[in-house]
Amino acid sequence: MSTSAPTAVFSALADDTRWRILTRLGESPASASALARELPVSRQAIVKHLEVLRGAGLVEAETHGRELVHHALGGRLSSLARDLDRIAQTWDRRLGDLKRLAEEGG
Amino acid sequence: MSTSAPTAVFSALADDTRWRILTRLGESPASASALARELPVSRQAIVKHLEVLRGAGLVEAETHGRELVHHALGGRLSSLARDLDRIAQTWDRRLGDLKRLAEEGG
């Protein structure tokens, strides 16, 4: 069970440029060079970001002619969403219990 | 609408020590000194992490006697979860559309 630390995915999502790339790929697939033309960073920077995103399971690549086309994957994100929601509810429940105890029982 | 970049919250969640602190506070509230006794880092490190977490709306502090007791807040996390799930579904839907187009329509 368990919810081991999702910090790896979080780090992948924690960079602004990387987030722009990721959401951009959510609109439609694109190659590194294409992204470099749209965003204000070098192609190499984009390539590194794509490696990180792919390593985190947020992006998948596919060779298309001589281009490497990347697209965003929702799976990892939605499973993360489920985990977070579960954790959040646990916290709030526990906190509610404590507050109730403090008011009643003292 | 829009879902502006949630990278701020992500950065707050992207550190292992910070994640340990946060989930620990999800179990039960605690002061910085108490956390420093449980975790293998100095109190000052913990304090800085708590500031970051509080800045991200993930933690709230409350003075209790001479102690500053912190507890985890689920709200920010569950709203993030909702956003992520929505985004993920959009990606997968768009990707599905593209795949269908490629197969049918050529």
Added chain:
DNA sequence: ACGCATTGCAACTCGACAGTTGCATTCGGA
């Protein structure tokens, strides 16, 4: 076959931040 665009590899810079240590301060309890 040839040229242009694409990808890939490598070295380098620079700033942000996690973590530490030391010291001052404040405040509750015996």
Added chain:
DNA sequence: TCCGAATGCAACTGTCGAGTTGCAATGCGT
């Protein structure tokens, strides 16, 4: 009142990662 434990502030170190530039290699289209 006095001691111990808690917080707060400040300076410093070291590492990690985002971004750049330059060059080599590969492959599609004409």
